[in-house]
Amino acid sequence: MSAPIRTYRIAAIPGDGIGIEVVAAAPEVGTAYFKESGLYLPKDFPKTLKGYDAILFGAVGAAGKPTGKPTKAPSCDPPTFLTTFLSDVPDHESLWGLLLKIRAEFPGVTWDRELVDAMTIRMVQKPASIDTVVGTNLHIDILSDLAAALAGSIGIASSANLDPTRAYPSMFEPVHGSAFDITRKGIANPIGAIWAAADMLAWLGEGESANSIMEAISTACDRKMLTADMGGTLNTVQATEEICKALF
Template structure:
């Protein structure tokens, strides 16, 4: 029996609603695979806690999390709390302290979901974006001068280290090699950002020498964004800096049907710390409590977690079950054109899992 201790942070808004469907899937995995057991401990670290205590998580929150096998995250954010507080006091400290320097985001059009791109099918939109997750443009470096005067100045620095850049680029090349992909696409903007991006490009060229069978292509970020729309079928593995990867993955999610469906993994490849898995959608306060949130992204994130834990076969079962439930269409949530509930759609996916969906 393999036991996994999972820390769960459902968060705000629809986070707890979709997280419950993730729990159902983990229970189904236990039933499907007799050698698996998941112990889930839930933490109420969210904006409600911030309003009450002034902190999103306790001072020893990172110490609490560090010994878990993995972390599941729901969503964070509330109208009463500025986004930079909820993000910088919860998600980003976890990513950085646990060296989750790989943000892994599948861009995949699921069977039964229509892309907003004309004539594109699931065969055309199926690639992965690897985003650097701990430095770059989202580095906590900068400040304000002469606040509340006509000379008020704000400085926001980007920080690119050789260590950080090398490890994300190596991961991308190695991922492409292990998955049998034929090419790597790299986001840059070296024609305008004349220090950070030429540095990034040079490191890509250096690392590429160790992977002679994986050709790479450097794309300026603006052109790359356009190509995501015009010819998504050209891509297999894409790597980008923190900001570029963030923007590209939201765009990629949109062409694959919407950010309400898309998952992500914050990965510490070395396994020194737990990795964290979450949907990329927000807390959606406008539909909180209505029971209509789409649980696919959270359930897909559970699949990414299982793959990371060494159970790729079970991750494939989850994906097949999601697509089968979409195809049947009996419990689709309103965003997919149905009138089903979060709970009912989650149950439909679990039902397909327990049938032993063929993969």
């Protein structure tokens, strides 16, 4: 007897710029809503979103408007952790102090410490020496973009904003931002958003489905079915279709 099919409620929020192009929905969220109401989100959005299992987010932000990015958190469990900090900013020492307290609980994990400016050099020169980097939102927001570029394109990276208590839905998004310079050109790389969807499924316990999506992404990349930022010739829709072909 096969297991019953589970269904989930997913809040798809495309936001601004290429977020609308990589997330197939268009609720009233983002700069367009801000211009009308003075708010990026409705006042009751926490209550509204609490009824969902997860959030698939595109991007928000536009020139001349206040912006903010959520903290990005890794979703893997590798054997080496690096912490980044600026030596002249005392508040960052609290993160290192916390890691010192909990490191005894993970004897198989190697810990290291790196100045954030030196970290940029290490990432470029010795990327294979790094598994996971832990730091404050400001540092990791910058370093994660560098990591995505080193991997091939900022358009392929996903991020997760997790609520470990699961009291509220966790949010998954590509890291590329709204990218208004390429909006409506049809050239945005959809992989970051699709990868975010795979991460979302893994978080919801649908590991097999998540793996299938990742395999489809890999297949499309192996076939060079890519957008221009990765040396290909496909537009956003065509690249998405190639991943779907590999999936189905």
